[in-house]
Each structure stands twice: as structure tokens, then as C-alpha cells.
Amino acid sequence: MLELKNISVKVTEDNKELQILKDINLQLEKKKIYVMTGPNGGGKSSIAKTIMGIYRPATGQILLDGVDITEKNISERAQMGIGYAFQQPPRFKGIRVRELLEIASGQEMDDDDCDVLYDVGLCTKDYLDREINAGFSGGELKRIEIATLLSRKLKVAVFDEPEAGIDLWSFQQLTETFQNIHQKYDTTLVIISHQERILRLAHEIIVIDQGRVREITSKEKFLAELEKIDTDCRCRDDCIKGDLANAECDR
Ligand SMILES: Nc1ncnc2c1ncn2[C@@H]1O[C@H](COP(=O)(O)OP(=O)(O)O)[C@@H](O)[C@H]1O
Ligand SMILES: [Mg+2]
Incomplete structure (x- = not known):
């Protein structure tokens, strides 16, 4: 479904060229859950950004359902069904949850087809017309962000350390949310995490270290x-x- 072939990524810092990803090869299948883990600075977020088109590879190819998307930009990839959830979800101050979901999906939200909120563990009628403001907890924001991805019916959704900034109780719910999403949607989930509870959701675990895939394991x-x-x-x-x-x- 999504294939990374011999991907290397270079960045320039202080006039020096750094190779942050080296010969990454991954084959992700439809509807599977992949958890990417490994030491900080290993290259996990860089792989996520390369999938999303934020970083352009120096070598290699990215294929989505057999189509070469290496040269596609971020918005083209978004339209083709790739989504990325940020480590710290942005706060869209002053916008209502309904509007955010409409912007994300490009469709009007009926109260009936607002299952996406329910799917992330939020009660639709309580949240749909609420304005997003500082009163929202980290856990609520994370859920709403996940709901925006679900509303887009993505082929691949990448979550970068979704546990960051949320409390233990919300974290417990979050693992259940991923499980529900997996059961209900065909989306391939790539979750970057160090948490054992999240690791337990994985069909495959991808260990990234020093810019390389160190291991793909059960x-x-x-x-x-x-x-x-x-x-x-x-x-x-x-x-x-x-x-x-x-x-x-x-x-
Ligand atoms: N835009 C960039 N400029 C300079 N260095 C970068 C850039 N992006 C990533 N890196 C470096 O690449 C390495 C991998 O980073 P990252 O992908 O964020 O790791 P991880 O998400 O596994 O913690 C780190 O050493 C980081 O400093
Ligand atoms: Mg990271």
C-alpha cells in the first residue's frame, strides 16, 4: 500500500550537510497498525515528515498503491489520502469543532454523520458546536485532531507520539480509540510511540535508530x-x- 524504497534524506545545518535518514525500506500494508519506536533523535519524525512530503528524499522512491508520489507535494499527498497528526495538536482558537471537521473533510457535517467524534470517544452532541478554546484539555484536542483525520477517510494516518501532553486517564482512552479505529476503518495506522500499551496494538514494530531501520519485528x-x-x-x-x-x- 505505502512503500518507501531506499529513502535517504539530507538536511543542511550550519552550512553542513547531515544525512538524517539512510536507505530506509518499508512496506506498509492496508489496515495494519505499525508502531515506530527507537531512541530519541533516531529519525522517526523525519520518516513521518518524509511520508507526508514535508521532507524531500535525496534518493529513493515513495509509492502509494503502486503510484510514485516521490515528487508530490504536501497538499497533493493529503488529497491522495495521507495524513499526519502533529506531536502537539494545534489549537484552532475561536473555531467550532463542527467547522474544523468540515474544513478537514471538505464536507458539511450533519449531526447524523458525525460518527467521527463518537469514534474518538467524544459525545457528538456535547462537542460539535463547542468552540475550541483554552478550556480544552490536551486529551480532548488530541481526540479532535484524530477525528479530523478520520473524517478524511485516509489511506495512511501517521501519529507522532500521540501520548505527548495528555494525562494517564486520557492515554488509556487513546489506546482504545486506536483499537476502535482499526476495527472500523481501513486506514493504515503508523504510530510513533515509546509506550508499551501502544506497542501492544501493533501488527509490526519498526525500530528506527541512527537514521536506519534497525529491526522490523513482531x-x-x-x-x-x-x-x-x-x-x-x-x-x-x-x-x-x-x-x-x-x-x-x-x-
Ligand atoms: N530539519 C532538520 N535540521 C537539522 N537536523 C534535523 C532536522 N530534522 C531532523 N534533524 C535531525 O535528525 C535526527 C533525527 O531527528 P528526528 O527524526 O526528529 O528523530 P526522532 O523523531 O526519532 O526523535 C536528529 O538528530 C535531528 O536533530
Ligand atoms: Mg520525533
Whole structure:
């Protein structure tokens, strides 16, 4: 469905060229949940931005249902069914939820076809005509942003650390929301996360490290390895020796 072939991405910083992604190869299938994880600075957000067309690859190709979209810009990709949820959802001050959904979907929202709010765990009648303001919690904003993506009936939706900025209670609901979305929609979900609850949703886990795909694995295998880190590692030195430098195990 979405294919990244030999993608490398370079950026220029202080007149120096940095290669932030190196030979990325990924094949994402319809309706599957992929969780991208790995150390901070590894390149996860850069892959998301490359999928969305915010970063242009120096080499390689991106195919959506077999169509080469490498040269397509952000809005063309959005129209073709690719969506990206920001780490911190923007606050559209003064706009009503209904209007936001209408802008996103390009369609008028009937009270009846406003299932997207229900699908993200918000009561349609309570929210549809509410104005978005500072009174909205991080969790509510995140849900509304996800609803805008759902209203677009996307082929691929990328969520960059959706847990950021929301409380534990909302986080619990968020994992359920992803599960519901998966059951109801054909959208392929790519979720960037470090959270075990989110990792547990994955059909495949993609580990990104130092600008490369380090591993594509099942959640069972990945979580079993995580448990091993918990019991085997007693200090960071051990982790480094075991090539697990990023494990949080220095107790
Ligand atoms: N526009 C940019 N300019 C300079 N460096 C960048 C840019 N985008 C990403 N990087 C660098 O690329 C690396 C990967 O970043 P990122 O994709 O944000 O990692 P992650 O999301 O896995 O934490 C980091 O070292 C980051 O500083
Ligand atoms: Mg990131």
C-alpha cells in the first residue's frame, strides 16, 4: 500500500550537510497498525515528515498503491489520502469543532454523520458546536485532531507520539480509540510511540535508530526482548555492552 524504497534524506545545518535518514525500506500494508519506536533523535519524525512530503528524499522512491508520489507535494499527498497528526495538536482558537471537521473533510457535517467524534470517544452532541478554546484539555484536542483525520477517510494516518501532553486517564482512552479505529476503518495506522500499551496494538514494530531501520519485528518478540532488558540489565554499562544503550535500566 505505502512503500518507501531506499529513502535517504539530507538536511543542511550550519552550512553542513547531515544525512538524517539512510536507505530506509518499508512496506506498509492496508489496515495494519505499525508502531515506530527507537531512541530519541533516531529519525522517526523525519520518516513521518518524509511520508507526508514535508521532507524531500535525496534518493529513493515513495509509492502509494503502486503510484510514485516521490515528487508530490504536501497538499497533493493529503488529497491522495495521507495524513499526519502533529506531536502537539494545534489549537484552532475561536473555531467550532463542527467547522474544523468540515474544513478537514471538505464536507458539511450533519449531526447524523458525525460518527467521527463518537469514534474518538467524544459525545457528538456535547462537542460539535463547542468552540475550541483554552478550556480544552490536551486529551480532548488530541481526540479532535484524530477525528479530523478520520473524517478524511485516509489511506495512511501517521501519529507522532500521540501520548505527548495528555494525562494517564486520557492515554488509556487513546489506546482504545486506536483499537476502535482499526476495527472500523481501513486506514493504515503508523504510530510513533515509546509506550508499551501502544506497542501492544501493533501488527509490526519498526525500530528506527541512527537514521536506519534497525529491526522490523513482531510485538511479541519486541516485548519479550524488553522484559529481558528489565531482568538482565542492572546498569547502563551492561546495557551498552549488550548493544542496548538506550534501555532505561540504569537503576
Ligand atoms: N530539519 C532538520 N535540521 C537539522 N537536523 C534535523 C532536522 N530534522 C531532523 N534533524 C535531525 O535528525 C535526527 C533525527 O531527528 P528526528 O527524526 O526528529 O528523530 P526522532 O523523531 O526519532 O526523535 C536528529 O538528530 C535531528 O536533530
Ligand atoms: Mg520525533
